[in-house]
Amino acid sequence: MVRVIKPGFYSTIQDLGRLGYQDYGVPISGAMDQYSSRFANAVLNNKPEAALLEITMTGPILEFQIETYICISGADMAPKLNASPIKMNKVVHISPNDLLSFGGLTTGFRAYLGVFGGFQTGLCLDSRSMFNSITSTVKIEANQLLPILTPKVKFPNVNSSLKFKSEIFNSSCIEVFKGPEFDLLNSSQQERLFQPFRVSGSNNRMGYQLEELLENNLPSILTSPVMPGTVQLTPSGSLIILMRDGQTTGGYPRILQLKESAINFLAQTYKGSLLQFKLVD
Structure with a gap:
């Protein structure tokens, strides 16, 4: 024991x-x-x-x-x-x-x-x-x-x-795939999405919220499956990244999906940490 x-x-x-x-x-x-x-x-x-x-x-x-x-x-x-x-x-x-x-x-x-x-x-x-x-x-x-x-x-x-591999602590790059609703974003929204963000104080095992807002004029979606690493865009423009204890369905647009290695990296960050999304195939 x-x-x-x-x-x-x-x-x-x-x-x-x-x-x-x-x-x-x-x-x-x-x-x-x-x-x-x-x-x-x-x-x-x-x-x-x-x-x-x-x-x-x-x-x-x-x-x-x-x-x-x-x-x-x-x-x-x-x-x-x-x-x-x-x-x-x-x-x-x-x-x-x-x-x-x-x-x-x-x-x-x-x-x-x-x-x-x-x-x-x-x-x-x-x-x-x-x-x-x-x-x-x-x-x-x-x-x-x-x-x-x-x-x-x-x-x-x-x-x-x-x-x-200590680089898990030494990079701010978050590798992501396009989410199901990514193509609903206009060009200026997509451009802003790949500029730096900071982790807010609202972070735990359920999800990480980012400080900066992304202008949002997208409608809510029908409740749809989500998973760890799903990036949701709320009506207020907040970006919420679901983590291991996150819910299994959601009604916010799913604009990105983190790679598994990116979830591991994000788990080692805290309030004020800088990150930047990088789109991968």
Whole structure:
């Protein structure tokens, strides 16, 4: 077990999400930055869908009650084991009673704590991802016990050559495809759409709103399917980018659709971050 001493700002159990339930209005959920989550699992020889702890902005304090191995990827929050700094993106051996804590945020916005075999919290609709009204809790809480597996053998360090692609934090380019309603925009709207925007303070696991407005004279559409990465244009001209916990249908024009790599990048941004859409085939 892992005991939560302090939960941090917003820490949740996430995997690759609930696929196949969108017809029932259930969001996909899952790790916001799936490049970083998959990387941590790969370093640990876990399956890609193994559940991790997604840590947002400030980290928790965790007490490990059994031996295990961990890997922390994504945002650098200066992790420490028993008050001594540990490396990111590497296997770290954990002994019983070890304390994991975090310092200040230096790069990115979300970190991923992987453990050997993945966190073993309950499955709901084929996923361990926390989501309101689907799971009993929406984030980890103080004194909560998180079940994990005990390694039966010493962990073989066979993945030491894996290299984390840090450019996920170093580019403002958001690669996108045209959305179903893109061609309804006039030429001046399309031109403005590919100039820089800033992330607003209205951002969370459901969606990211951008600060600058795009003049909008398009009518609303019939309620239609949307997915993570869909860029909606509201009647007020706001651009809303749906993220992993976003709804499954919407009535606003869908003018762009982010590539998967762009969703991962956006998950590591925060209020004031600059971004610029780039159209790809």
